[in-house]
Amino acid sequence: MEPFRTFRGKTALVTGGARRLGRAIALALAREGAGLVLHYRSSCREARRTAEEARKLGAAVHILQADLEDPAAPEELFRLALEAAGPLDILVNNASEYFPDRMDGLRWENLSRSMKVHAFAPLALIRAFAAQGREGAVVNLLDARVLDYDKEHYSYHLGKAVLLSITKEAALEYAPLVRVNAVAPGLILPPEGEGQDYLDRLAPTNPLQTHGDPAQVARAVLFLLSAPFVTGQALYVDGGRNLLGGRHE
Numbered sequence: 001m002e003p004f005r006t007f008r009g010k011t012a013l014v015t016g017g018a019r020r021l022g023r024a025i026a027l028a029l030a031r032e033g034a035g036l037v038l039h040y041r042s043s044c045r046e047a048r049r050t051a052e053e054a055r056k057l058g059a060a061v062h063i064l065q066a067d068l069e070d071p072a073a074p075e076e077l078f079r080l081a082l083e084a085a086g087p088l089d090i091l092v093n094n095a096s097e098y099f100p101d102r103m104d105g106l107r108w109e110n111l112s113r114s115m116k117v118h119a120f121a122p123l124a125l126i127r128a129f130a131a132q133g134r135e136g137a138v139v140n141l142l143d144a145r146v147l148d149y150d151k152e153h154y155s156y157h158l159g160k161a162v163l164l165s166i167t168k169e170a171a172l173e174y175a176p177l178v179r180v181n182a183v184a185p186g187l188i189l190p191p192e193g194e195g196q197d198y199l200d201r202l203a204p205t206n207p208l209q210t211h212g213d214p215a216q217v218a219r220a221v222l223f224l225l226s227a228p229f230v231t232g233q234a235l236y237v238d239g240g241r242n243l244l245g246g247r248h249e
């Protein structure tokens, strides 16, 4: 497969691209010359703002709304993306729902919600992407704790663990035309409702004793998109957190 020597002339669909890490990834792609289909669920105003910034960088941008908890939504989203932007070269499965629950008392509704957003939607989008029958690259956003046991976010954790499996299996299923990789961020942005003190408090628990930032995650995504001999891999951007397992708790 030809590497993406340049992102110019390429078009990327980024799910959950309105804000936070998705926004950083979308803008990094725009900065490198890619066109964007920016997906959002509820952050309409932020999506418009991100699109405006990307356009200032010279990108053609289309905005699409979809709730990926609806099992019919991924295929429809992809169909609308094709209609709006033409063939897609890049897919970034970034959309995610981070919510607390534990194994003890796990409810089907939570598990099903996580599986729909973290497993079924990315898989359905990858399938539709591969069905274009052209070269392309996918990056799925995992979590540095994917091989660990995140007992406070168990449904989320299970969803990401399935997405890791999907990353490897889709890499085999859709080779050689489509490469499928993953980025597993660690401590990058505080969860909603938390501030900088959350990052400062947890930074010393990482082997590198610091936290990352969205630009570092975006750089890892761009690397995997442009690495022609790499598929089925997860790149941890986490200051070494994944090496510890659950041992620091």
Ligand SMILES: NC(=O)c1ccc[n+]([C@@H]2O[C@H](COP(=O)([O-])OP(=O)(O)OC[C@H]3O[C@@H](n4cnc5c(N)ncnc54)[C@H](OP(=O)(O)O)[C@@H]3O)[C@@H](O)[C@H]2O)c1
Residues within 6 Å of the ligand: 015, 016, 017, 018, 019, 020, 021, 022, 039, 040, 041, 042, 043, 044, 066, 067, 068, 069, 093, 094, 095, 096, 097, 098, 117, 141, 142, 143, 144, 184, 185, 186, 187, 188, 189, 190
């Ligand atoms: N932030 C971190 O430090 C960190 C650490 C580890 C892993 N990650 C992973 O990196 C990715 C980005 O992180 P983040 O913190 O920026 O993510 P986030 O804020 O938790 O979620 C990203 C976007 O996902 C969209 N989304 C949520 N539920 C959806 C649904 N049902 N249908 C469609 N879209 C939905 C939301 O869009 P709207 O706002 O439009 O509703 C949200 O803005 C995620 O996959 C996350 O798991 C992040």
